[in-house]
Amino acid sequence: MSADYEVDVAVVGGGACGLMTALRAARDPELVVAVYEKSTREGCNTQFSSGSLAAGGTRFQREAGIDDSPERHAADILAVSKDPESEPILLELCRAAPRYVEWLGDELGHPMEIGLDMARSGQSVPRLHTDKGRAGGGRLVATLRQAVAAADNIAFVDNTPGVGLICENGKVTGVEVVENGERRRVGAKAVVLAADGFGNNPTMLAEYCPQAVGAFYGGVSTSTGDAITWGIELGAAVRNMAAYLGHGLVVPGHGTRLNPVLPFLGAMIVGVDGRRFVDEKGQGYSKLGRIIARQPSRRAVLIWDERMHEAAMNSELMRESAAAGAFGRYASTSELAAAFSLPEDALAEELANFRVVSVAEDPSGVDHGRLEFPLRAGWVTHGILTTQGGLVVDTTGRVQHRDGGWIEGLYAGGGSACGISGPSAEGYMSGNGLLAALGFGWIIGNHLAGAGRRPLC
Template identity: 40%
Template sequence: MSVLAVADADFGFQVPVLVIGGGACGMVAALAAADAGAEVVVLERDPVPSGSTALSSGFIPACGTRLQAAAGVADSVELMAADIQRKNAGRGDPAIVEAVCRQSGRTIDWLAERWGLPFVLLDGFLYPGHSVLRMHAHPDKTGAALLGALRGAVERAGVEVLTSALVSELFADADGRVAGVRIRRPDGAIEDIGCGALVLACNGYGGNPDMVRQYIPEMADALYFGHTGNQGDAVRWGEALGGEAVHMTAYQGHGSVAHPHGVLITWALMMEGGIQVNRDGRRFSDEHHGYSEQAVSVLAQPGGIAFDLYDERLHRLGMDFDDYRAAEKAGAVRRFETLDEMAAAFDIPAATLKETVDHAARCACGEAVDPFGRDFAGKPPLQAPFYAVRVTGALFHTQGGLRIDAVARVLRRDGTKLPNLFAGGGAACGVSGTTVEGYLSGNGLLTAVTLGHIAGTQAAGLNDG
């Protein structure tokens, strides 16, 4: 992956806007560019667009939407931005945080009304760190369903998506102006495509073991739950053009992936009263801190394993989610009439497990205080029959990337703008600050769809120069 001189190109055709990546960011960027009147082509390395979006829950936080208004939810750009900055300890770029929050509601409503995407407002629980209900999702509540809806919209918009088209090089002049790209086909064929503006929507570097070990060594040996194509190409291209990569130590983890089944278990179970225990039968953290940093906590347990423990009430909640139903079908979800049965099945000390569950129950009743600081109030104590899932911690996607301005233009190291290069989603520096703890639920898809919307619109309106 490199940047070549324009003189080395043999462009077969030109297009005003090129988008690299067919995930949520790329699809939204393409819709935005098309809506602004530009011809746009999406380049996707896989035979069928999927990316990390299809592996996610597909939940997008947004404020000021029509769905919130209909549900009587009072939200604002200021409140959402404050939630994001509180989680990242103030390390997010305030201009970018404000821009994505302001764009969030507009993007959800635009996708729904202009392009016919179905959304629901998740109202059964509040994700950690969010002050109000603002998670929007496809009714199927999966990333695959969200991406499928976006693909359908892109098709209706008449946008061409070239699949099995791996971008291997960019062509640019000495000033960093991108003139086009080179794509390689599975059969070895090579094609050069010219462009007036380029949008990098090809995620981060989670699939690159060397970069993971360099920037987030604590996750070097963790399960990677993202797309293997996320090799850090955007960062390397951007840096070669004079751009700057920042916050490269930030990422989203998840502390609840069924193991060895490899299915995401919704964190709603923890938020609504479930607990996590290790092989010793003990809790080891405040499960309400956030599912991202919980990945590190789980991996620190013996064998990098923990157990989600909950009851029939929470099992029924889980069944509202396609991923959870898939986990049950795969045999990851286990039902037990007693804690003794669970302890025997997972080789956990029964007495310790009972003590742990009893203490959580007393916390829920206000008779004890959790040493980890979790507030159990408002949720009923767990009761038989019990359910459990063996889980591990995983790396989902990286949050560092190319530094951009509030209109998604990639910036040089001196703060000036590159002429015609835009970035969104995992290709751009996100709003999670510099650590795993800074990730607020939904930050990944938040920046994917909002920056995709902004980048596509801006790229379409960019004149030649």
């Protein structure tokens, strides 16, 4: 093969998956790793994310007295995704999660903590880890990029999109990139696709993920499905292509979100008719998005009180929402009804009947009372943040061929690989996105490290 230059490992995409792959592979000093990134200026979804890392069985949990394990984590995810086919991969990812969460904290100095105040639907114990100070995904990316910059055998090549794969006799032998405006052929023993999904590709969304069409898109512009497209052209198998990470608490017009902990603290949701239409605590925010999408005018009002407000403000999401003027403070039912053009009678009836913690939820039968004025409230709508389907991979991240076996030399992870969230938006559990990104990065990078002394693949 004629190449302009050669590396050992070429990673396409510099988000969580790509950076983690590079860092783990580069522990092998014999490997030269290059990460090709389309545009750090446009950013990656990891940077946009809340940076909440789901992991079961970490020392952060143990120190907080939480008994958890990777197997329990996987079982919780499966109960929501209803996708038993994903189980082998899911178990590997859940086993990797406590190891990389501790590694990020202990080795890379990421200020990790367990989010005891981050209850999420379907998680049987507190399992989301986050940075102290809750700065979100931007801080996580900064930690990873700093470590990449310090590694002698990793080149991070910005503003250099991958534009296609180089193949010989069915084997991937490199990647074509556009570097400084010129198309260049990079030879590589392994190519890792870490370019995320197709949330910002309307044609692919219409073809594979029609439920997401028309929803507010809250991800980055660079998620155009490039890597998945190349894989399909090469004969790779794809799965769960209709799955996506949706959100039911997106602030219309701004794209920021209200804190998903609010329903668990006792917030109420009503439609434009002033009536409740959903069990607020009964589903994750992705499924809630589907429910709100079916409401008239595809929006609803989230209502909470001061007791919940302080706890909910401890997140970058709520700080952004406050800055965007996404919610207000109301002294009476009539003020609240007028602000959102809701029928006052219906709203008053719902407020009178709603219990912050229902009698059924508290076995002691204690009535925890009603929402108390002054109330906070804001419009919410449904959105799509990232797609969750993609290239089928095995437990080491190797891309599988439609006709069986794998495509030699090709790996995929994060949003480019088939995720662990089942076939639709309803199967996503909080933390699945970064679990598939950092988890596959960890697994693929570890697999490639040491491969300098044995044939790759």
